[in-house]
Amino acid sequence: MASKPRTLYEKIWDAHVVETRDDGTSLIYIDRHLVHEVTSPQAFEALRLAGRKVRRPDLTLAVPDHNLPTTPRVDAAGKRIPIADPESAQQLAALEANAPAFGIRYIDAAAPAQGIVHVVGPEQGFSLPGTTIVCGDSHTASHGGIGALAFGIGTSEVEHVLATQTLQLKKSKTLEIKVTGSLGPGVTAKDLILHIIGRIGAAGGTGYVIEYRGPVFEAMSVEERLTVCNMSIEAGARAGLIAPDETVFRYLKGRPLAPKGAEWDAAIAYWKTLRSDEGANFDKSVTIDAGEVEPTVTWGTSPEDTVAIGGVVPDPASFADPSKQVAAQKSLDYMGLTPGQRVQDIRVENIFIGSCTNSRIEDLRAAAAVLKGRKKAQNVKWAIVVPGSGLVKAQAEEEGLDRIFLDAGFEWREPGCSACLGMNPDKVPPGERCASTSNRNFVGRQGPGARTHLVSPAMAAAAAVAGHLVDVRQFTA
Numbered sequence: 129m130a131s132k133p134r135t136l137y138e139k140i141w142d143a144h145v146v147e148t149r150d151d152g153t154s155l156i157y158i159d160r161h162l163v164h165e166v167t168s169p170q171a172f173e174a175l176r177l178a179g180r181k182v183r184r185p186d187l188t189l190a191v192p193d194h195n196l197p198t199t200p201r202v203d204a205a206g207k208r209i210p211i212a213d214p215e216s217a218q219q220l221a222a223l224e225a226n227a228p229a230f231g232i233r234y235i236d237a238a239a240p241a242q243g244i245v246h247v248v249g250p251e252q253g254f255s256l257p258g259t260t261i262v263c264g265d266s267h268t269a270s271h272g273g274i275g276a277l278a279f280g281i282g283t284s285e286v287e288h289v290l291a292t293q294t295l296q297l298k299k300s301k302t303l304e305i306k307v308t309g310s311l312g313p314g315v316t317a318k319d320l321i322l323h324i325i326g327r328i329g330a331a332g333g334t335g336y337v338i339e340y341r342g343p344v345f346e347a348m349s350v351e352e353r354l355t356v357c358n359m360s361i362e363a364g365a366r367a368g369l370i371a372p373d374e375t376v377f378r379y380l381k382g383r384p385l386a387p388k389g390a391e392w393d394a395a396i397a398y399w400k401t402l403r404s405d406e407g408a409n410f411d412k413s414v415t416i417d418a419g420e421v422e423p424t425v426t427w428g429t430s431p432e433d434t435v436a437i438g439g440v441v442p443d444p445a446s447f448a449d450p451s452k453q454v455a456a457q458k459s460l461d462y463m464g465l466t467p468g469q470r471v472q473d474i475r476v477e478n479i480f481i482g483s484c485t486n487s488r489i490e491d492l493r494a495a496a497a498v499l500k501g502r503k504k505a506q507n508v509k510w511a512i513v514v515p516g517s518g519l520v521k522a523q524a525e526e527e528g529l530d531r532i533f534l535d536a537g538f539e540w541r542e543p544g545c546s547a548c549l550g551m552n553p554d555k556v557p558p559g560e561r562c563a564s565t566s567n568r569n570f571v572g573r574q575g576p577g578a579r580t581h582l583v584s585p586a587m588a589a590a591a592a593v594a595g596h597l598v599d600v601r602q603f604t605a
């Protein structure tokens with residue numbers, strides 16, 4: 129008898145179940161564990177107190193990213209410049225000490241391969257198709273872009289994975305997001321995922337693992353797929369997945385930690401089986417026409433508060449749900465916006481190009497293509513580009529992108545999370561606006577009182593030149 133058709137999620141899940149208990153929870157084997165400085169100190173401390181070791185240090189990779197200032201990390205003499213903020217300095221010191229003490233592979237803050245953990249994983253070939261990947265970080269969903277079942281966990285779970293290489297989990301439901309047609313010129317993966325979240329809502333994916341399906345995703349580069357899956361968590365989903373294909377295999381081949389030789393051939397043979405079977409059943413399915421997607425921005429304080437660039441700030445009364453009406457009014461008050469205001473009239477004083485959503489080489493190329501030969505507007509006080517990793521930075525410099533950014537009036541920084549969240553010195557001042565390529569526009573996310581508009585890299589670059597949110601297609605037409 130033919131076996132029941134399974135979704136990609138079910139295939140990866142089945143391959144990792146160690147045991148399932150009567151209450152429906154399962155013990156899942158974890159293939160890869162990424163560790164950063166913010167959510168790991170207590171986990172290591174607990175192991176130390178219990179006298180336990182890390183079960184599989186070889187499957188664990190640590191790299192600092194959140195708290196590091198993006199200013200130079202070594203002085204002219206090659207000496208490390210200490211971090212001024214005591215808490216950040218302490219967390220970095222803890223990771224620097226814990227990694228060698230527990231035998232874990234560590235990428236130093238000043239090493240060329242350092243970067244945002246979700247940029248580093250795929251880049252090093254640590255994140256692989258069909259693996260289970262966890263990290264004490266919600267945007268671990270990113271790695272779904274290479275076909276891994278990847279999701280964020282809490283600090284106590286970080287400890288559990290370090291100690292046992294397993295995790296207790298309940299199986300998620302499956303949500304198919306099918307995108308038909310193709311994206312128009314100037315419309316990017318970021319616009320698409322913002323549009324999707326606008327459609328299904330910030331809780332639309334709660335309880336689900338999303339699989340993104342259709343020709344649009346098949347045509348995407350790995351970088352674009354990572355952008356899409358990165359924001360699955362902003363739709364409330366546990367994880368996001370795109371079936372791995374030749375594009376992914378080509379991307380991974382030869383990466384430092386990817387399999388080699390016969391192991392590579394065996395891996396490819398397995399990875400080719402990683403797609404949802406014909407007739408596999410999803411618990412829910414949503415279809416979106418790519419042709420309807422415009423360059424998209426957010427107007428409020430939830431990633432679901434999206435609007436096409438040609439649109440207007442919505443009237444809270446226009447929402448059917450009374451609680452959404454209240455939330456929208458609060459958002460508008462915080463954002464300093466009025467209903468009916470044209471989105472293109474919203475002036476911005478800050479531009480942030482970076483974060484695990486949009487700091488890979490293609491993102492920087494897209495922004496530089498708009499900025500080439502142009503300058504940021506007078507009213508834009510602060511514009512920074514923060515490459516996702518040292519390798520991205522080096523590649524961009526080789527291509528001369530740094531010159532384009534600097535000539536346009538941008539700062540060119542060291543890799544890290546930067547202004548994506550206010551945990552390091554890169555902050556947007558209170559009451560000011562930022563066109564940001566990051567993934568969260570929450571109250572205070574980029575600093576107390578900061579007002580965030582989420583956009584694609586090309587849209588951020590266009591806003592820098594115009595001094596207000598603007599349709600990038602005016603620049604590229």
Ligand SMILES: CC(C)[C@H](C(=O)O)[C@@H](O)C(=O)O
Pocket residue numbers: 166167194264265266267280549
């Ligand atoms: C600090 C970290 C735990 C947090 C996360 O889990 O996502 C951060 O990366 C974020 O983006 O808000």
Ligand code: SF4
Pocket residue numbers: 193194244246265267483484485544545548549566567
């Ligand atoms: S770049 Fe932003 S979203 Fe990504 S891990 Fe860092 S803080 Fe979280």
